[in-house]
Amino acid sequence: MSSDDARNDARNRTSTGTDPIDIGLPVEPVRAAHGASVVEHIRAALDTRTRALLAHDPGTRSGSDPEDLHRMRVSVRRMRAVLKAGRSWLEQDWCRALRAELGWLGRGLGPVRDLDVQLAGLREEREELDEAERVPADRLVDELTERRESARADLLEMMRAERYRRLLWSLGEAVHGGPPIASDPPAESDALYELVRDGVRTVERAVGRLGDPPTDERLHALRIETKRLRYCAELAVPVFDGVVGEVLAAAEKLQDVLGVHQDAVVTEEWLWWLTHGDEDGSGPAPVRDPEVVFVAGRLAERARARRVKQREAWWPAWRKLRRLEL
Incomplete structure (x- = not known):
């Protein structure tokens, strides 16, 4: 059976399966x-x-x-x-x-x-x-x-x-x-380096849009851009180690700090919803027991403390990334 016949046979199976060959890899x-x-x-x-x-x-x-x-x-x-x-x-x-x-x-x-x-x-x-x-x-x-x-x-x-x-x-x-390609890609790997450089610039622009103090939403947006930079750096680091590897490590650190911040934000939001319901009053609170509400309040305070701590930690992490020369 030819490779194309094998691919067609796999395509016609009723179950996709988890073998890479089953989907044509x-x-x-x-x-x-x-x-x-x-x-x-x-x-x-x-x-x-x-x-x-x-x-x-x-x-x-x-x-x-x-x-x-x-x-x-x-x-x-x-x-x-x-x-x-x-x-x-x-x-x-x-x-x-x-x-x-x-x-x-x-x-x-x-x-x-x-x-x-x-x-x-x-x-x-x-x-x-x-x-x-x-x-x-x-x-x-x-x-x-x-x-x-x-x-x-x-x-x-x-x-x-x-x-x-x-x-x-x-x-x-x-x-x-x-x-499928739209235009002839660069023959060499240099374009990977440019992708990382563009990613750093995008993160820098996101930092510039934050405001003082930055909102939780904009810090989350910065985290998303940092994550994209990290993925581009992972793509390029096998070819360009050195400073690209340093960018990858710095982006990971910044993403981790912003990730802990976002987790704390979401925790507060969940605890509010569980004990207060929808903000617009369209839905009742799932939990109304006073003891449960009290414990939720204590947990929300802890989440807020984590959020405040990460707000103090993200800027040093960003400065370390910004100092790298690409």
Whole structure:
């Protein structure tokens, strides 16, 4: 059987499976040579992240380890970031459509992951409470768990859909034949260096828009731009180590600081919603027991303290990134 016949046979199977060959990926992982074009590096990144997505698909479905879902979400985000970074050389309609489909999957993974993070933090905080306060804290855990199970049911429905299978096949085809290009990409890898440099400039512009003091929303936007820079640096660091590796490390640090800040912001928002309901009054508070409300208030105070601490830490992390010369 030829390779094309094997691909067609796999396409006609009723189940996608988690074997990379089942969605058309090459038998061996794609590796971009040191001097390969930026599009070839994008192809290799798509291959790596698609294989990771497939590897964590079964665990995400079973729910046995939240880290599987986390790794799937990271893979989706990195593929979207790489496609956005390389859109100048990729066929625009194709690139836009694939990013949109990855975004669709990300919107299913995101709520479950966000609730996993909140639940892990809440359970950790619970252990530090007085014994008498742990039972009320359990009510908060139960409420978030119920929300998480609802979000997970929506995700599993998405992963059973034909649309998900088509997305996997689209990724397999992009890796197998190479992404369709709109113009001849630079023959050398220098374009990767420029992507990192552009990413640093984008982060710098985001810092300039923050205002004093910066809002939580704008700090979150800065985190997103920093994350995109990090993904571009990961794409380039095998070719350009040195300062690009330093940019990667500095971007990771800044992203981590802003991530802890955002987690604290979301914790406060969740605790407010659980005890006060929707801000516009359209929905009642899920929790009204005075003891539970009191414990929620204590936990919210701790979250706010973490948020304040990270607001003091992000600027030094940014200065370290800004000082690097590209």
